[in-house]
Amino acid sequence: MALSGVEIFKLLPKTNCKKCGHPTCLAFAMKLAQRQASLDACPDVSEEAKRILGEASAPPVRPITFGTGPKSVKMGEETVLFRHEKKFVNPCAFAVEIKDTTADSEIDGIVAAVAASEIDRVGQKLRIDAIFVSNASNDPGRFEAAVKAVAAKAPEVPLILSTSNAAAADAGLKIVADKKPVLFGADESNAEAMANVAKTYKAILGVSARGLDALAALTEKIKSLGVEDMVIDSGARSAKEIIENNTLIRRAAIKKNFKALGYPVITLAQREEGMLETLIATLGVAKYAAIVVLSKVEKWKNLALFTCRQNIYTDPQVPMQVEQKIYKVGEPTPESPLMITTNFSLTYFIVSGEVENSKVPCRLAVMDSEGLSVLTAWAAGKFTASKISQFILESGIENEVKNKELIIPGYVAILSGAIEDKLPGWKVTVGPREANGIPAFLKSRA
Amino acid sequence: MAFAAPKETYPGKVFQIAIGADQSAVFGGENVLSFHSFEGNAPNRPVIAYEIQDIPPEDWPETVRKVYEGVSGDPVTWAKHCQNELKAKAIALRLIGTHPDRENRSPEEAAKIVKDVLSSINIPLIILGSNHVEKDAAVLVAVAEAAKDKNCVIGKAQEANYKTIAAAAMANHHKLIAMSELDINLSKQLNILITQMGFDKEKLITDPMCSALGYGLEYTYSVMERIRLAALTQNDATMQPPMLGDVGMYVWKVKETQAPEADLPYWGSLEERGIAWETVTAGALMVAGAELLIMRHPRAVKAVENFIDELM
Ligand code: SF4
Numbered sequence: 001m002a003l004s005g006v007e008i009f010k011l012l013p014k015t016n017c018k019k020c021g022h023p024t025c026l027a028f029a030m031k032l033a034q035r036q037a038s039l040d041a042c043p044d045v046s047e048e049a050k051r052i053l054g055e056a057s058a059p060p061v062r063p064i065t066f067g068t069g070p071k072s073v074k075m076g077e078e079t080v081l082f083r084h085e086k087k088f089v090n091p092c093a094f095a096v097e098i099k100d101t102t103a104d105s106e107i108d109g110i111v112a113a114v115a116a117s118e119i120d121r122v123g124q125k126l127r128i129d130a131i132f133v134s135n136a137s138n139d140p141g142r143f144e145a146a147v148k149a150v151a152a153k154a155p156e157v158p159l160i161l162s163t164s165n166a167a168a169a170d171a172g173l174k175i176v177a178d179k180k181p182v183l184f185g186a187d188e189s190n191a192e193a194m195a196n197v198a199k200t201y202k203a204i205l206g207v208s209a210r211g212l213d214a215l216a217a218l219t220e221k222i223k224s225l226g227v228e229d230m231v232i233d234s235g236a237r238s239a240k241e242i243i244e245n246n247t248l249i250r251r252a253a254i255k256k257n258f259k260a261l262g263y264p265v266i267t268l269a270q271r272e273e274g275m276l277e278t279l280i281a282t283l284g285v286a287k288y289a290a291i292v293v294l295s296k297v298e299k300w301k302n303l304a305l306f307t308c309r310q311n312i313y314t315d316p317q318v319p320m321q322v323e324q325k326i327y328k329v330g331e332p333t334p335e336s337p338l339m340i341t342t343n344f345s346l347t348y349f350i351v352s353g354e355v356e357n358s359k360v361p362c363r364l365a366v367m368d369s370e371g372l373s374v375l376t377a378w379a380a381g382k383f384t385a386s387k388i389s390q391f392i393l394e395s396g397i398e399n400e401v402k403n404k405e406l407i408i409p410g411y412v413a414i415l416s417g418a419i420e421d422k423l424p425g426w427k428v429t430v431g432p433r434e435a436n437g438i439p440a441f442l443k444s445r446a
Numbered sequence: 447m448a449f450a451a452p453k454e455t456y457p458g459k460v461f462q463i464a465i466g467a468d469q470s471a472v473f474g475g476e477n478v479l480s481f482h483s484f485e486g487n488a489p490n491r492p493v494i495a496y497e498i499q500d501i502p503p504e505d506w507p508e509t510v511r512k513v514y515e516g517v518s519g520d521p522v523t524w525a526k527h528c529q530n531e532l533k534a535k536a537i538a539l540r541l542i543g544t545h546p547d548r549e550n551r552s553p554e555e556a557a558k559i560v561k562d563v564l565s566s567i568n569i570p571l572i573i574l575g576s577n578h579v580e581k582d583a584a585v586l587v588a589v590a591e592a593a594k595d596k597n598c599v600i601g602k603a604q605e606a607n608y609k610t611i612a613a614a615a616m617a618n619h620h621k622l623i624a625m626s627e628l629d630i631n632l633s634k635q636l637n638i639l640i641t642q643m644g645f646d647k648e649k650l651i652t653d654p655m656c657s658a659l660g661y662g663l664e665y666t667y668s669v670m671e672r673i674r675l676a677a678l679t680q681n682d683a684t685m686q687p688p689m690l691g692d693v694g695m696y697v698w699k700v701k702e703t704q705a706p707e708a709d710l711p712y713w714g715s716l717e718e719r720g721i722a723w724e725t726v727t728a729g730a731l732m733v734a735g736a737e738l739l740i741m742r743h744p745r746a747v748k749a750v751e752n753f754i755d756e757l758m
Pocket residue numbers: 012013014015016017018019020021022023024025028041042043044045
């Protein structure tokens with residue numbers, strides 16, 4: 001929990017020397033509490049006070065960058081429990097597991113699938129972010145060979161090396177030193193050895209314990225061994241445990257500023273059955289995982305999960321609007337119909353979905369109505385005959401269509417005459433009132 | 447530093463609703479956020495109803511249409527198939543054929559279909575209009591009477607037509623879905639208007655309006671979370687009805703459930719992609735607070751049921 005002004009004051013030199021630019025230490029303490037001043041301004045503050053204040057003002061979930069270069073992934077830094085309060089900060093990374101018992105040829109196939117997983121959706125590049133190489137063989141030599149094979153094929157992809165064997169960890173990390181990988185596999189039995197290997201190679205340490213008490217104790221122990229960057233695993237494997245532990249970890253970090261659990265969470269979502277795995281991963285996305293581990297790369301699953309992550313991590317403050325322009329649905333020809341609607345994003349989604357559904361290629365003119373739906377925009381004077389005609393004229397669409405015909409939503413049928421008056425040479429047709437009437441309407445004209 | 451689990455308890459709870467003549471499907475009743483049984487009571491599983499309709503599903507995409515081939519020609523056969531073969535726990539009959547732009551069936555025809563379906567199944571029935579405000583007012587009144595005392599769910603009442611529909615649901619002893627468009631305040635206001643008519647607030651189901659994965663899912667997700675937080679933290683009775691996720695209808699019209707793999711090779715298998723779209727939409731909304739889900743594809747239903755098994 002952040003410290004109060006008085007608590008901070010107690011840690012200051014109390015000399016009121018004014019070197020910080022404030023009349024008294026107390027005044028400076030108040031500014032610090034409001035985060036309007038930086039502790040560096042006081043030259044005489046003790047090391048002890050620096051440590052306590054630094055810890056108290058650190059972000060509740062430790063910021064960590066996983067991997068290096070253009071494909072590195074930012075984790076941590078989250079500030080809220082519910083996305084409507086504030087944007088979730090760092091979208092979770094999806095990692096796919098490759099067991100070191102997999103034949104080399106198959107490893108190549110998986111790595112190639114990861115490399116090819118990148119898709120562009122609504123202007124964002126989305127991909128399988130990381131590879132989780134696991135030491136299923138329990139043989140350090142085999143593990144080293146598998147890490148080597150993966151790293152050679154995918155030098156830019158951040159790696160998680162999963163082993164609880166310190167010798168295997170050393171063998172694997174040697175190959176990807178300087179690449180800021182995660183070494184996943186520290187537990188109560190091997191903490192010292194794993195902490196040492198992680199320190200040697202500057203790796204992020206993945207720490208596992210059964211339950212949150214044990215996990216908090218273990219991260220404190222590992223921190224005292226000199227490892228600061230950790231990702232944590234509470235042992236949660238069933239959906240019930242995942243929602244419970246991930247929720248309690250996020251709450252402890254954000255509401256209690258409980259440092260021992262203030263680390264990014266890794267959720268292991270692997271399942272035999274693909275749909276169930278997709279759901280467990282969905283739960284990880286919604287409930288606070290920073291890394292979600294999957295068993296397989298499949299294009300359909302990637303698309304669903306990338307989209308889910310994008311939805312959950314969207315900024316809730318951004319108004320629900322889409323850009324004003326003339327959208328093409330399918331591949332319209334000059335003869336294709338031209339419809340108009342408002343730029344409330346759900347209106348747009350639903351109308352374009354129904355047009356898509358009709359299989360009739362169309363142009364959809366989406367007019368800026370400040371994010372209001374058709375009826376509300378009309379009632380508020382944002383979707384009027386003069387505004388519609390002005391938009392159509394300025395869009396230059398006249399030159400692209402053969403028939404100057406504009407289809408308007410049934411709810412604003414009343415506007416048809418006025419639009420025709422303002423758009424000489426155009427014919428206005430009244431379309432259906434509800435979007436679900438669009439397919440029948442378009443098909444009947446085709 | 448010793449760890450003290452930051453558990454939450456809340457003053458409010460969600461109303462519990464039992465539907466069907468035998469009250470066999472029960473949902474809601476929790477005093478915590480969805481699946482947070484570690485800090486309170488979450489006595490019931492969400493209920494998934496299979497969606498069928500009064501006319502053959504010619505407008506459903508291939509992936510989900512073909513699983514009902516041979517049974518979807520008439521609603522009675524279709525309903526029986528869902529109950530007997532798919533082991534549905536409830537059925538949602540959408541009277542889409544009553545829409546003026548579709549078959550424009552009369553309220554009397556709709557009432558007959560409802561009677562026929564009810565007499566051929568013994569699981570709870572949800573009866574939905576075609577989402578045409580005026581026509582629904584007439585159709586839902588007729589079907590509420592036809593289903594009198596069967597403890598069905600009638601929907602959807604909206605701001606423009608709630609009076610007649612709520613009155614019919616009340617007179618014939620049904621539960622009622624109140625739908626508004628993705629706004630917590632509109633949702634609250636509609637629940638208030640309906641209860642001011644004398645409708646029992648504990649017989650309401652809130653539909654904050656569904657949206658599909660990739661097509662506004664986050665709006666529904668957050669409105670649901672906010673409604674649920676208001677129910678629990680503010681003990682606000684107008685926000686305490688359980689919530690509906692009308693998933694199938696929204697999912698099976700988006701591009702991702704229809705575009706062939708040949709056109710978009712990097713999107714992968716159309717079949718799996720469509721099912722995953724319905725599965726993820728339902729799963730996310732359930733985590734946000736939906737207790738009653740309406741779905742179409744049996745594999746999506748099965749996956750979500752398995753997920754619930756793991757969550758409970
Ligand atoms: S510089 Fe430090 S010691 Fe001097 S007044 Fe400011 S806080 Fe106090």
